[in-house]
Amino acid sequence: GKEFIIPEQVKKYETIGLELGFRHVESGPLVRSSYKAQKHLTWVIMNETIQIGINGFGRIGRTLFRLLINNPKIKVVAINDISDTKILSHLLKYDSIHGVLDEKIEFSESSISLNNQVIRFSSCKRIEAINWGELDFVIECSGKYKTKKTLENHIRNGASKVILSV
Numbered sequence: 153g154k155e156f157i158i159p160e161q162v163k164k165y166e167t168i169g170l171e172l173g174f175r176h177v178e179s180g181p182l183v184r185s186s187y188k189a190q191k192h193l194t195w196v197i198m199n200e201t202i203q204i205g206i207n208g209f210g211r212i213g214r215t216l217f218r219l220l221i222n223n224p225k226i227k228v229v230a231i232n233d234i235s236d237t238k239i240l241s242h243l244l245k246y247d248s249i250h251g252v253l254d255e256k257i258e259f260s261e262s263s264i265s266l267n268n269q270v271i272r273f274s275s276c277k278r279i280e281a282i283n284w285g286e287l288d289f290v291i292e293c294s295g296k297y298k299t300k301k302t303l304e305n306h307i308r309n310g311a312s313k314v315i316l317s318v
Contacts, residue, residue, distance in 0.1 A: 200225070202225060202226045202289065203227055203287050204220060204227065204287065205232070205289070205290040206231050207231075207232045207282065207306070208233060208294030209231050209232075209240050209244075209293070213233070213291075213294075214240075214244050215250070216291060217244065221255070221266060227269075229285075230271065230272040230273075230287065231264065231274075232275070232276055236261075237262075237263070237264050237273050238259055240259075240264065241258070244257060255267055279297055279302055280305050282305070283309055283310065284309050284310035287311045288311075289312065290306040290314050291315045292316045303316060
């Protein structure tokens with residue numbers, strides 16, 4: 153496809169654009185060779201904060217969470233995992249590879265709080281039963297669901313898009 157340059161007024165979204173697969177070039181802010189990528193950037197510009205849900209809060213889900221909490225444009229609002237919040241909060245706080253997370257973590261039966269930001273928690277074993285509410289993305293980190301057919305359940309249950317970790 154043709155390459156295009158996104159207009160200069162969106163330069164402040166460069167960091168998010170790079171995370172979506174854009175590459176920086178000296179002559180302009182962001183370049184990508186597909187119309188689909190332009191739609192993604194337009195979507196990011198219109199939606200100031202991206203709301204994320206994570207299905208599967210094991211090693212990959214928790215590592216992803218640690219990365220996302222430092223991005224002001226991304227907010228994790230929901231987590232689903234079959235384990236309980238007490239164990240998951242402990243594993244989030246004390247990671248054998250990444251060390252101690254220097255954040256205030258609290259939990260209840262239905263949420264995990266990070267620095268007083270409440271994140272909804274559910275413990276659904278079946279993907280069809282997860283109620284995400286309205287989310288921009290669900291990131292599938294359980295390792296259990298890998299086909300388009302099963303991942304479409306996230307769309308039916310409130311996500312606009314699904315990202316599969318592999």
